[in-house]
Amino acid sequence: MNRRHFLAGSAGALAGLTLPAALATTAPAAATLPRALAGQTGVTTLNGRSLGYRMRDGVKEFHLIAEPVRQEVAPGMVAQFWGYNGGSPGPTIEAVEGDRVRIFVTNRLPEHTTIHWHGLLLPAGMDGVGGLTQPQIKPGETYVYEFTLTRAGTFMYHPHADEMVQMAQGMMGMFIVHPRQKGLRAVDRDYLLMLASYKIDPGTLRPDASEMLDFNLWTFNSRTFPAIQNMVARTGERVRIRVANLTMTNHPIHLHGVHFKVTGTDGGWIPAAAQWPEVTADVAVGQIRVIEFIADAPGDWAFHCHKSHHTMGPMGHGLPNLLGVDQRAATQRIERLFPGQHYMAMGSEGMAEMQDMAAMGDMMPLPANTLPMMTGEGPFGPIEMGGMFTLLKVRDDLAPGDYRDPGWYRHPPGTVAHPATGNDFETLPR
Amino acid sequence: MHSVPHPRPWLAVWLLAAALTPAVAAPTWPPGFAGRTEAAAPAIAAQALTLDAALRRGLVGDATLYPLYRAHDIAPDALGDALARLPEPLVLRRDVLGASTLGASAAFEQRLIDAARQIKLDWLALAQAEHAVAHRRAAAEAGRAARLLAEAQQAAGNLSVLAANATLRDAVEAEEALAEAEIALADAQDALAARLGLPLGAQPSTSGLPALPDRPDWLQPGAIAAWAETHDPALRRAEHAAAQAAGRSAPVTPRPVKLPLLAHPLAGADDAGRLSGLDDDWLEAADAAQASRRAIAGAARHVEQSWLTAQRMQESRRLAAQRSDEALKHYNGMLLGIYELLDAKRDAVQAEHDADDALGRFWGAAFQLEAALGGELPGAWPVTIAPASPSANPHPEHAR
Numbered sequence: 001m002n003r004r005h006f007l008a009g010s011a012g013a014l015a016g017l018t019l020p021a022a023l024a025t026t027a028p029a030a031a032t033l034p035r036a037l038a039g040q041t042g043v044t045t046l047n048g049r050s051l052g053y054r055m056r057d058g059v060k061e062f063h064l065i066a067e068p069v070r071q072e073v074a075p076g077m078v079a080q081f082w083g084y085n086g087g088s089p090g091p092t093i094e095a096v097e098g099d100r101v102r103i104f105v106t107n108r109l110p111e112h113t114t115i116h117w118h119g120l121l122l123p124a125g126m127d128g129v130g131g132l133t134q135p136q137i138k139p140g141e142t143y144v145y146e147f148t149l150t151r152a153g154t155f156m157y158h159p160h161a162d163e164m165v166q167m168a169q170g171m172m173g174m175f176i177v178h179p180r181q182k183g184l185r186a187v188d189r190d191y192l193l194m195l196a197s198y199k200i201d202p203g204t205l206r207p208d209a210s211e212m213l214d215f216n217l218w219t220f221n222s223r224t225f226p227a228i229q230n231m232v233a234r235t236g237e238r239v240r241i242r243v244a245n246l247t248m249t250n251h252p253i254h255l256h257g258v259h260f261k262v263t264g265t266d267g268g269w270i271p272a273a274a275q276w277p278e279v280t281a282d283v284a285v286g287q288i289r290v291i292e293f294i295a296d297a298p299g300d301w302a303f304h305c306h307k308s309h310h311t312m313g314p315m316g317h318g319l320p321n322l323l324g325v326d327q328r329a330a331t332q333r334i335e336r337l338f339p340g341q342h343y344m345a346m347g348s349e350g351m352a353e354m355q356d357m358a359a360m361g362d363m364m365p366l367p368a369n370t371l372p373m374m375t376g377e378g379p380f381g382p383i384e385m386g387g388m389f390t391l392l393k394v395r396d397d398l399a400p401g402d403y404r405d406p407g408w409y410r411h412p413p414g415t416v417a418h419p420a421t422g423n424d425f426e427t428l429p430r
Numbered sequence: 431m432h433s434v435p436h437p438r439p440w441l442a443v444w445l446l447a448a449a450l451t452p453a454v455a456a457p458t459w460p461p462g463f464a465g466r467t468e469a470a471a472p473a474i475a476a477q478a479l480t481l482d483a484a485l486r487r488g489l490v491g492d493a494t495l496y497p498l499y500r501a502h503d504i505a506p507d508a509l510g511d512a513l514a515r516l517p518e519p520l521v522l523r524r525d526v527l528g529a530s531t532l533g534a535s536a537a538f539e540q541r542l543i544d545a546a547r548q549i550k551l552d553w554l555a556l557a558q559a560e561h562a563v564a565h566r567r568a569a570a571e572a573g574r575a576a577r578l579l580a581e582a583q584q585a586a587g588n589l590s591v592l593a594a595n596a597t598l599r600d601a602v603e604a605e606e607a608l609a610e611a612e613i614a615l616a617d618a619q620d621a622l623a624a625r626l627g628l629p630l631g632a633q634p635s636t637s638g639l640p641a642l643p644d645r646p647d648w649l650q651p652g653a654i655a656a657w658a659e660t661h662d663p664a665l666r667r668a669e670h671a672a673a674q675a676a677g678r679s680a681p682v683t684p685r686p687v688k689l690p691l692l693a694h695p696l697a698g699a700d701d702a703g704r705l706s707g708l709d710d711d712w713l714e715a716a717d718a719a720q721a722s723r724r725a726i727a728g729a730a731r732h733v734e735q736s737w738l739t740a741q742r743m744q745e746s747r748r749l750a751a752q753r754s755d756e757a758l759k760h761y762n763g764m765l766l767g768i769y770e771l772l773d774a775k776r777d778a779v780q781a782e783h784d785a786d787d788a789l790g791r792f793w794g795a796a797f798q799l800e801a802a803l804g805g806e807l808p809g810a811w812p813v814t815i816a817p818a819s820p821s822a823n824p825h826p827e828h829a830r
């Protein structure tokens with residue numbers, strides 16, 4: 001049997017199949033609304049939140065708790081991460097240039113840890129490199145870090161103790177320092193996300209820390225499409241997206257529908273004269289790229305890593321190349337080898353059929369706790385993505401400060417590609 | 431079996447049958463001795479034989495037993511009638527031989543015990559050969575599928591000669607393994623046909639390997655040895671002979687031995703030496719009893735060990751089937767390639783083969799023990815419902 005015959009013969013069964021909500025519609029809306037600081041628009045951490053604080057003696061006090069975290073990557077898969085304060089990545093720390101911050105770090109992991117404040121300029125003894133600038137924080141201990149934020153910018157935090165294991169388990173977060181001067185570098189929407197990759201074998205929960213290169217989950221904030229929150233903007237608004245990379249490879253991050261400029265890195269802001277227009281910004285390992293643009297065209301625009309396998313769910317590597325291969329004779333025999341089970345030949349015409357496979361659920365079961373290679377339903381059909389992919393939704397009628405998902409874009413008449421009819425295109429030069 | 435009133439109508443039927451089916455060998459045994467036994471052969475050959483049916487048939491159809499039967503005035507036809515009245519399962523000692531009469535019938539008894547064991551072992555060999563063919567056929571089928579895919583990949587320009595080579599060669603080897611299993615099956619059919627007195631060219635089949643029974647209480651070498659002391663006829667016979675010989679023997683007074691032995695004149699066999707009062711039967715019986723105990727102990731150990739092995743191999747088969755099922759799920763998600771899926775399937779088939787092989791070795795050991803114990807075991811095998819092998823029933827899932 002091939003996929004088409006299967007689909008034709010299973011129409012009744014498929015009709016009764018309900019898709020998970022996140023597949024059927026779009027990704028969840030903002031978990032918390034951004035909070036303005038010093039007159040600046042607060043950041044929106046996709047699928048995340050900013051960390052609360054208290055003021056004591058003029059110092060902003062924060063508390064990070066390093067701990068195991070069980071969290072959904074996308075519907076159908078849960079991962080056993082290590083993170084901070086119940087999430088991976090941990091909550092975003094937001095403060096203002098010139099603030100004095102005091103950050104308590106409690107270790108609830110089974111091994112020691114530290115926190116390094118990536119990109120922040122601070123006393124060497126606050127830099128968080130285990131063994132070098134401080135003793136490691138043992139399980140059960142709480143350490144305190146205290147320093148003054150001398151410069152505005154986009155930074156990260158992550159362990160500098162058993163780093164390979166702890167970052168592979170999902171321990172990371174972002175640290176945003178807003179400019180003190182009101183209106184400086186102001187934007188209307190300020191999104192942020194961390195690029196993280198994991199190797200979690202199908203049928204398992206925990207990221208494999210011994211994996212160096214061959215990851216199978218490519219995530220924004222430890223989620224994959226379609227579970228990654230959409231970004232929204234009102235037409236004409238200025239939008240900033242801060243992208244930090246703690247994976248083991250570079251990611252050319254691509255945004256449809258606008259020309260953006262890279263306005264900052266984890267080393268600070270880039271002078272306007274040194275910025276140039278881009279549609280793809282490569283974010284290397286251990287780097288942050290901040291992009292800004294005017295959302296001047298309404299629509300649903302794709303935002304994704306341009307490495308095409310990074311916009312896929314888990315798939316086997318080294319699969320036999322079956323493109324263009326007539327599998328019919330072999331399939332007849334293989335079906336006999338799996339009586340009572342559903343075997344389907346795949347790959348002869350491409351891999352787009354994987355989206356159908358994912359929808360077949362019970363008939364074509366996947367291993368426990370894993371994600372389909374491609375998924376997501378759009379208004380015109382399967383989106384065939386997974387991994388590092390989400391949308392920027394630009395709308396004319398979105399109210400300022402409204403972060404709710406506006407649904408699918410309604411295209412003006414005559415502005416959607418359609419099957420060609422009634423034109424002698426066959427006679428065009430080739 | 432139906433009784434035949436007198437020979438003439440039987441002869442007419444036989445002549446007609448012989449005329450219509452020249453391929454069937456003409457009966458060579460006279461009516462009343464083994465004529466009906468022989469006439470029933472084609473019908474026997476046409477059914478899937480259970481172990482019990484094979485034993486009943488073998489005891490009357492095995493022509494090498496006929497001189498023995500003639501000597502003891504037992505007609506195979508009449509024995510067949512008597513056996514047909516007994517319920518299943520037929521137990522040689524309990525149902526056929528009965529309690530041992532010491533001495534005179536020992537040779538007759540042993541001959542039937544050996545014959546029954548051989549019938550069971552030949553039946554078992556055929557059952558195993560049938561399973562082996564089913565497994566090798568599935569493996570060859572997987573090999574053909576892989577070969578067809580590799581060839582289609584080559585035709586599409588996707589696979590080099592070098593990369594395809596191993597797959598093509600595996601397929602050839604799987605075909606060869608199937609051919610060998612088919613030859614072994616034909617040999618096993620011939621052997622059982624001869625043992626059951628079936629016509630040349632008969633292709634008997636079996637009802638399949640019995641499942642592994644639960645472990646009975648008596649399946650411990652110590653318990654079996656203890657049971658044998660009171661139940662095994664050979665052992666009792668040897669003990670009895672030794673006791674009688676002891677009664678006949680005069681007390682002996684050994685003389686001192688001088689070493690080296692050959693440096694001194696040895697007493698001749700005809701000399702009435704000091705040990706001549708020790709009865710020959712005593713010496714032989716004591717030796718026979720020890721040999722019998724040793725044989726029982728060895729057979730009991732083999733049954734126990736092969737039961738444990740068969741159980742482990744069943745677990746191995748279950749795990750291999752699980753691997754194949756999981757591999758299919760991974761294949762569904764394009765997490766695993768088709769060749770790896772087929773490898774997992776072949777591994778599962780091989781594990782089935784190995785499990786059935788171990789199961790066959792267990793039953794073979796059980797049949798050896800039964801013979802060593804004089805034609806019966808210390809107890810019955812607990813009944814198990816599960817089929818021995820999924821591959822013997824190629825599409826069990828469809829039955830659900």
Ligand SMILES: [Cu+2]
Pocket residue numbers: 218250251252305306307310388
């Ligand atoms: Cu990427």
